[in-house]
Amino acid sequence: MKERVAIVGIGVTGFSSVSPSLSFKELTYTAAVKAYQEAGLHPKEIDSFITASEDFMEGYSIFDEYVPDQMGAVMRPVHTVTADFIQALGIGYMMINTGRFRIIAVEAHSKASNVKTLDEVKAFALDPVYIRPLKENADFLAGLEMKRFLEETGNTEEQCAQVVVKNKANALNNPHAAHAASLTINDVLSSHPLSLPLKELDAAKPADGAIMIVLASEKEAKALCKKPIWIRGISWFSGQGNPWCRNFAYADYAQLSAQKAFAMAGITNPLKDLDFAEICDEYSYKELQHLESIGIARKGEAGFLTQTGATKLGGLLPVNVSGGSLGVGHTYEASGGMKVVEAVMQLRHEAGIRQVPNAKTGLVQSWRGVPTATGAIAILSNE
Amino acid sequence: MKIDNVPMKGLSSEEYEKALKITWKPNLHYTWDNGIGIGKYLQSLKEGKILASYCEKCERIMLPARAFCEMCFRPTDKYVPVKDTGTVNTFAICHVNWDASRLKPDEPRHIPAVIEIDGASSGQGIMHLLGNVDPAKVHIGMKVKAVWKPATEREGSITDILFFEPY
Amino acid sequence: MSFKEIIQLNTQLGYFEGQIPVNYQYTLGVAGNKFFETLKQKGEFIASICSHCGVKTIYPLIYCEECFNPIETYASVGLEGNLYSFTKCYRDYQGNTYDEPHVIGLIKFDGIKGGIIHRLNIDEKDLKLGIRVKAKLKPIKERTGSLDDIICFEKV
C-alpha cells in the first residue's frame, strides 16, 4: 500500500456511564457534526462510510439498517464491520489505497447503558457447545487467562492494581472520561472478586459515547488540514479463535499485529521510536500482557515498568495517558476509537494538561474483549 | 474447475431428532434511550397526536419526528403536529403471526399498511395496522383515520393508536 | 449546537423497553457430536488427529487448524490431564453473585493442542497450576451427551 493516509477530522461526544438525553442516532450525529466541522467537509464530499458495531450491543437483529442517517450517509456507500474501531480504520485505509476513494468516514459508538442484560449478552458470545453451558459469567475467561499470565511471567496482582491506579488517575486529567478516580493499590486489591485473581476494579466499566473520524488521501489531507495525523502503520490479526487452544502467557493477536504495523511504519525499537502508547486495558492485566506481546516490554517486565513509573506521564513511555478503558470507560466496538482520538489530540499537541511533550509518534492498540483473540494496532504520527 | 460434488448433506427430521442438541434461551433485554426526537414523538402519541419534524432546507415535514434531517444533515427546525388521517399507500393481508405460527381460521387477519399521513409531506408514511374493515375492501388510496386508545390508557407508544379504519 | 431543541429537564428523559425474543437449538457439529457420543457411551474424551501434519486437537475438529486438511481420525485421550490455569468465579452468566465461588479450570492434555474448560473440585491447598487432574463423570445412565456429563475435574 503506497498511498499515505491521514486523519483529518475527529468528533467525539465524551463518555459517560449513561446518556439518556440523546438516542443512539442523536449521539452519533453529535460526533459526526464535530468531525465534519473539523475536516471542513459536508458528508456529500465523503466517498464512503464505515461503522463498527455488533447487533446484540444495539438490540437489533440487523443494526446495519440504522447507521446511515446520523452520518449523513443516506443513499451512499456505507458498510458495517463487526469489529473494533481500529479495524474499521484499517478498512478505510485500504479503501483509500485502492485509488477509488479519497475520503472515508469511520464511526463507532457505545450505548452500553441501554443493554439491560449486558452480562447475558457477553455470555451469548461464548461457544454454545463447549463453554456457554457452564453458565459462568463471561469474565471468567479473563480470570483464567490472568491467573496463567501472572504465574508464567512473574507479574503480580499488585502490579495489575498499579495499572488501575495509574489509568484512573490519568483519567482525572481527561474531561472525556467517565470512570476517573484517585485510588490506592489496596483499593483495587480489596475490591469485590469477579473471577479471581480478577477483581471488580481490575475490569473496565462500560461507558456510552460516540466517535467519528475522517480519513483522507495525502493530497486531500494536505488541502483540508493544517495538522494531518498520518497513519504510518495499521494492522489487525486474530490469534487462536477457540479459547481452549490459547497460550495465556501472551496475546498472539497483539504480537502479530505489532510485527506488521511496525514493519509498515519502519519502527525497529518501539521504546525509542514511540512517544506514547494507548494500549487496550479492558482488564488491568491486559495492559501488561499487551505491552509484553507488542514488544514494548520484555516478558515478565511490564509490571516492573509500571511499578517504577516508566509508563506514567513523564515516564520512559507513557501508556494510556487518556486514562484508558479503565479510566475513560469500556466502549466495546468504539474502544479503539477512543484511543485513536487521544493519539490524535496528543499528536496535534492539543491534549492540555495530559500532553506528552513533543509527541511525534504514538501507538494505539485494541482488543475485542472476551471471548475473542482479535485485536488491532495503528501507528500514528504528525510527520 | 468443476463444482458438482458439494459437501454436507443435511439432517432429515428423524436424524435431527436423534442428534445431540443444546438449547438456549437468551434474555436479551434493552432499555433504549428515546432521546429528543423519538421522546417528543412518543409524548405526543400519549397526547393523542402524531408529531412530525420540519426541515427548512428541504421543506419536508417528516415522520416520525426526528431531531435532525437525514437528507440535509442538519438539525430539524421545528416539530409540527400532523393529522391522524391518511391514505393507504400499500397493504398486506397477513395470515401468520410474527413467529411464523398460523392464525386460526376464526382469528381476524392482520392488515399491515403503509399509511401516508395527511399534513406531512407527500410520501411520508408510517407502518400501522388497519382495522374495522373487510379485508376484501381494502385498497391502495383508501382514506383512513386513527382509532386511539382512551386517553387514560395511552402510555407513549405507537400502540396508543389501536389501528386505522376507513372513514 | 447540534440540535435546535434539546432536553433540559430530567423529567423529559425517557426510554423504551424491549427484547429480542429468540430461542436456539444448536446441533453439536460433526466433531462435537462424536465427542459427546463417545463421552456418553464410553466415558472418555477423544481428540482429532491430523493425518497430514500429526497435530492432535481437543476439542476435536473435522479439520486441522494448522494445515487445513480434513480430519477423519479420532482417538481416545482418557480422562486425565494437567491443570493449565484456574479461576474462582463469583458470578453466573446473568451477573448473579454466588455465595461460594465456582472454581473453573482449563485442562490441557499431554502433546495435544487445546483443552477442556470445566469446574474443578480440588482442595485449596492442592490447587496449583500444573497438577494432574482427572474428570469425574456422571454415571453412564445419567449421561446425556453434553458438557454436564462431566461433573468436575479432581486431583489425581
Next chain:
Amino acid sequence: MGFRKVAIVGAGITKFVRRAQETGPEMSYLASKMALDQAGLKLKDVEMVTLGTAPDAFDGVHMKGEYLLSGAGGNNKPYIRNFVGGGTGVFAPIHGWMHVASGACDICLVVCSEKMSSCHPHPQGAFLTIFDHTTEQPLKPTLIWIFALEMRRYMETYGLTKADVARVAVKNKNNALDHPSAQVAEAVTLEDVLNSEVLAEPVHRLDISPASDGAAAVVLASEDVAKRLTDKPVWIDGVGWNLDTAYWATKDLYYPRYVEKAARMAYEMAGITEPHKEIQVAEPYDPFDYKELHHMEGLLLCERGEAARLTAEGYTARTGNLPTCPSGGALGVGNPISATGLMKVIEIFLQLRGEAGKRQIPGKPRVGVAQAWGDLMQVGTVIVLRR
C-alpha cells in the same frame, strides 16, 4: 497510477440444507477448503480473510464473526467480518476486493456462512427485531409484512398479476434442479405457486425462498498471482454498494433506488454504459419472486415495469437473451442469506469460465453481474465480473 486488478481464482460451496449437523465453523471450513483446493492453494498461502455473515440472531452467537473464525481459516491472520444485512453475500467479495486492490495482500479468502436452523423453532423470531424498536416493533410485525407491502406496491404500480410474478419462482426452482447445492429444487408449475398457501396476501409460500444452512467461499488474487494460478481468471471489474435510510415507509417501495445507485457505481467502474446490452448473464437477488423483477429494473437491465413481461417471454430463461438466475437463485437453491449472495457470484464466475455444467448458458458470456439486497429495503450490493 493504474489500479490493481483483482480476480476470482477459486470457489467453494456446500449443499444448502434445511438443518445441518455441522456447526457454523464446520460449514465455513467445508466451503473454504473447497475454494482453496479449486485454486490450488494452501491455507498458508492466504494472507488475509474477510468473512460475511448475516445477523448473529440466526446462528445464535453474539460476535458471530469471532465464533466462525477458526473454520474460516482466520487463525493467526488478519481476519474481519463485514455485514450489510441481506446484502452481505455480494458485499463480502467486494470487501475482499478492497483487501487485494489496495495492495494490502495478493491472496484473500472470502467466506460466507449462515446457520439459520439454530434459531428455533423458526428464524422468523429473529426478524421481528429488524424493525425499529420503538416505532414499529410494538406492532409485532413479521418479515413477510414488509415484502407483502412492497410486492403489492410494485404490482399495483405496473398493473401486474400474481401470475406475472410467480413465473420467476417457476423459472428459478426449475433452474435449481441442475444445481448441486440445491435444497428445494422442484419442478413446480405456475399453478403450484399460485395455489400454495397464502401467508400474507399477495405473498404465497412458494413465492418465498426457504431458510437454509449453508456456506460458500471464493479466493481472490492480484493480477500477477491470478495469472500464475489459472489461465481462466475472472476479473472483478466493478463494485458498488449503497445504503438507504431505515425510514422505509417514507419512500416509494415500487422501485429500489439504492440498487440503482449501487449498480451505477459498479457500472461506472467497469466502464459499462449500456448495461442491458453489455451484460450477458445476471444473478439478481431473489429471496421473493417479485424481488428478481424489482432488482432487474434497479440494475438497469430493463425498463421499469418491463421485467415481468420479459420473464414471461423467456428473455430471462437460460436460453434467453439475458439469462437471469441460471443457478436457480435463492428461490431454488435455498437462502442461507450471505452464502446465497456469494453463491450468485460463484454462478457468474462459473458461467464466464464456461464451467457451469448443465446450467451453462450458451454464447460464451464475457460479462455478468451479481446483486444482493438487504436490511429494511435499503441495501444494494453489486459486483460486475468479466472474463
